[in-house]
Amino acid sequence: MSTPFANVPPEPVGEGVRYRAVRIEVAPAVLPRRRLSVAFRVVLAVPHLILVGGVGAWWQWGNHTQGSGALMAAAGAMVFISWFGIVFAGTHPRGLWEFTAYALRWWVRVAAFLSLATDEYPPFGEAPYPATCAVEDPPETRDRLRVALRLVLALPQLVALVAVDLAWFVVAIVTWVGVVLTGRAPAGAIEFSVGALRWTARVLAYLMLLTDDYPPFTLAP
Numbered sequence: 754m755s756t757p758f759a760n761v762p763p764e765p766v767g768e769g770v771r772y773r774a775v776r777i778e779v780a781p782a783v784l785p786r787r788r789l790s791v792a793f794r795v796v797l798a799v800p801h802l803i804l805v806g807g808v809g810a811w812w813q814w815g816n817h818t819q820g821s822g823a824l825m826a827a828a829g830a831m832v833f834i835s836w837f838g839i840v841f842a843g844t845h846p847r848g849l850w851e852f853t854a855y856a857l858r859w860w861v862r863v864a865a866f867l868s869l870a871t872d873e874y875p876p877f878g879e880a881p882y883p884a885t886c887a888v889e890d891p892p893e894t895r896d897r898l899r900v901a902l903r904l905v906l907a908l909p910q911l912v913a914l915v916a917v918d919l920a921w922f923v924v925a926i927v928t929w930v931g932v933v934l935t936g937r938a939p940a941g942a943i944e945f946s947v948g949a950l951r952w953t954a955r956v957l958a959y960l961m962l963l964t965d966d967y968p969p970f971t972l973a974p
Contacts, residue, residue: 758848758855771974773889774966775958777861777951779870780883782943784936787872791932794867801863801875805856828856832961839900845891845962853961854888855879861886861954868921868946869928869938886954888963896965903960910956910968917972921949948972 790797806822831849839845862875865884873883899906928942948971955968 758851772955772966772969774964775889775955775968776887776974777947777954778885778887779865779947779950782869782871782883782938786932786936786938788933788936790872791869791929794869794929797874798863798867800877801859801866804877805860805863822860824856824859828853828961835962836900836903839895839962840897843894843897845895850891850963854958854963857888857954857958857961857963858886860957861950864950864953865947868925868950869932870943870946870950884950888958891964899965900962903962906967907956907960910959910970913970914953914956917949917952921946921953924949945972 802822804822804824806825831853835845835849835853838849858879859875862882862884865871866873866875871883876882924942924945928938928946931937931939931942951974952968952970952972958964959966959968
């Protein structure tokens with residue numbers, strides 16, 4: 754029986770997609786851009802930030818002193834329980850996996866809105882949106898060793914994301930200025946933001962035990 758948090762069907766993807774475990778698609782923003790919405794983007798995003806946090810959720814997640822959002826904090830608790838279930842039993846309780854994937858999908862929508870990749874306001878829950886996240890179902894029997902050592906294995910990715918997400922923040926500011934003043938984003942800015950979102954979401958999915966496929970070091974699909 755499907756739950757309210759069930760994983761959505763995978764979105765159609767192009768032949769160039771190389772990492773299929775977690776697929777992020779963002780439709781181009783409609784032109785001209787909504788300059789007033791962009792000007793007050795952070796204010797508009799506050800309700801969602803309280804729920805799932807912002808674009809830095811990968812390092813805030815699990816560190817409650819930084820506040821990663823209520824939904825992501827709940828997902829962190831689910832992952833903690835899931836880690837024991839996988840390491841000691843080799844299986845991931847389906848309901849916990851679905852809730853965690855649901856939280857990740859919500860975060861992707863908010864991150865796309867906050868980083869100005871789209872102007873559509875994110876829904877509170879599941880609904881069609883220009884930014885989508887499709888996570889492939891994991892195998893019934895999980896790799897216990899790779900789950901047990903997940904944080905250690907993810908360290909190179911986390912180090913890389915320090916630079917990637919810092920650049921993402923700078924590009925978002927440049928995009929904000931460009932759209933507010935001219936109604937258009939600087940060339941290449943949105944493409945970089947989507948790539949940074951894609952990379953960050955893949956690492957988050959890996960940390961949240963949604964997949965055992967190691968994320969690539971790339972902004973590409």
